[in-house]
Amino acid sequence: MPHHLRILLTLTFAFFLLSTPQLDAQDKGFAIPETNQGLAGDGPIRRYDWFRNLWQNRRANWSKQVEKDQGAVVFLGDSITQGWGDNMGGSFGKLKVANRGISGDTTRGMLIRLDEDVLSLNPQAVVMLMGTNDLEEKAEPETIAANVKLIIAELKQHDPKMPIILCKVFPSSEKKSRSAEKIKKINELYEQVAHGDPQVIVLETWLPFADENGDAKAEEFPDLLHPNKQGYAKWAAALMPIFATLGYVETEADNWEPEPGFESLYNGKDLTGWMFKANPERKGKKIALAWPIFEEDITFDGKTESIDGRYKAVGDRIVVTTPAEGRRIQQMWTEREFPKDFVLKLEFRATPNADSGVFIRAPQLQCRDYPLAGPYKELKNYKPQDWNELVVEVTGNTARCTCNGEVLEEAFKLPETGPIGLEGDRGQMEYRHIQVKETK
Incomplete structure (x- = not known):
């Protein structure tokens, strides 16, 4: 290799190291466990290099704002949640929210990070959207629902009065290893998990997005997996009436008066x-x-x-x-x-x-x-x-x-x-x- 190219590569690598956030010893405690042995739940935990880095960096950063995010409405999920942005696109006005989505995460991954990423915030409510990545890793709907059941149990044990909003899995596509049949089965099992539990509100977030075949619509999910701005707006609209009933939004007094003669x-x-x-x-x-x-x-x-x-x-x-x-x-x-x-x-x-x-x-x-x-x-x-x-x-x-x-x-x-x-x-x-x- 010519000398000038070797120098250029050396300088480029040095710049990369300097520009990449360095994790201290405490931050490295947020790494994915090396094996599944002794971990709660069942099913896949992803360990791709890109996912390890994302998981560790996001969790380490969140650990520095636990005090700031106390009492927030916490959104727990994967890339669909992460992609909504830190304040959920400003969709809920002054409502205090905390985005705890990690792109690529599975339900088991969310279960093992629940205590530090969610419960430590003492949320006033938790919004859950999860399960789609498990399908790509060949997990069965029953395994996914079992992990969700464990997450709900831990949330309830932490606070037996905290509202839990369980969103149904969004439609996707067989092309994404996420068939309509499997997603519908997961959603049926979610309903069974929540049945009879007044603390859990199951929100219908499959039907508004599904086409006639039960798949995602390209105009709302351009890659048939992640919603665009239009898709996020529909998700926000579905949540808004629930938040209003819980007293989180639309809290100003109404000055309405009956029409004359009414x-x-x-x-x-x-x-x-x-x-x-x-x-x-x-x-x-x-x-x-x-x-x-x-x-x-x-x-x-x-x-x-x-x-x-x-x-x-x-x-x-x-x-x-x-x-x-x-x-x-x-x-x-x-x-x-x-x-x-x-x-x-x-x-x-x-x-x-x-x-x-x-x-x-x-x-x-x-x-x-x-x-x-x-x-x-x-x-x-x-x-x-x-x-x-x-x-x-x-x-x-x-x-x-x-x-x-x-x-x-x-x-x-x-x-x-x-x-x-x-x-x-x-x-x-x-x-x-x-x-x-x-x-x-």
Whole structure:
């Protein structure tokens, strides 16, 4: 090799060493264990050179900001989480967040770094998105779900009241060694892991992104694995209603007043005027879904939530929370009935694929995340995970029902009289600005 080239290479290598962050002895304690022996969980732990360096550097840097990140909402995941940026792209305003995503990480890797990277921050909540890299390493869905179960158990042991938001695995592609079949199986197992646990909120983050084949859409996942700006915006929109219900965002007082001639059916502070109606007729009936039975009417005057916490008064809205069972049928009714002609107006916001309904004198008008849950999938004005206006104009025994001005039902059949109700089924639904005006 010519002398001048040898000198150039020597200088280049020296510059590389000087410009690469050097880890002290304490920082090197964040290295990946050399073997799996004695480690919690099961399945793959990556040890590629690039991953070792990334894992060690990110964890060492995080260890220097533990005090700063105390009480944050912690996002735990892999490259999809890491790629959102340190403050999650500023998607949640002033909410304190901490990004603990490491590109390439697996569920077992996240389990063994959980204590130092997450629990040390004493989070106010944890958002989990994980599992896709395990598939590339040929792990089975059952192994992945078992690791997630262990992570949830440790989070719960650390703080038995801290909300845990478990996001379903995003769609990808067989080309990325992540088939739709395997991802759907993981998500089914995640639902089973969380079933019956009120501390864990399973968020539907597969359906909003999947195409007709169950794979990622190129316009949101250009490489069929990582979301672009549009994809991250949809993820943020899915999380926002949950954060609002938890009191993390949208905390400013609402100055809304009913329109002239209308009266509000919600006083903005508690569930006065609302009730669970007795439904003993359901006794003995077999149904695959949870459906609570009440022997007598239960009113909520002066109460900020229903007896089981499913319905909550949260600032300017009534929230029907995500059921721990995945699906649970419940119905909350006004104490008064409406025999006269009237106009009902309200706004609603649904998490992805949420299923709810508004009862008009008893018959149910489906009120859902329509594009995913139906039945009105072709609406052009519907705004997913945003506020939408429902207007019901009752004349005699029929009602004309619209959403953001588009007709849902032109002549919805009704009985002579009855209350107004809000159903709970799947996902979370919020209702606000609930107002009614008698027209006859």
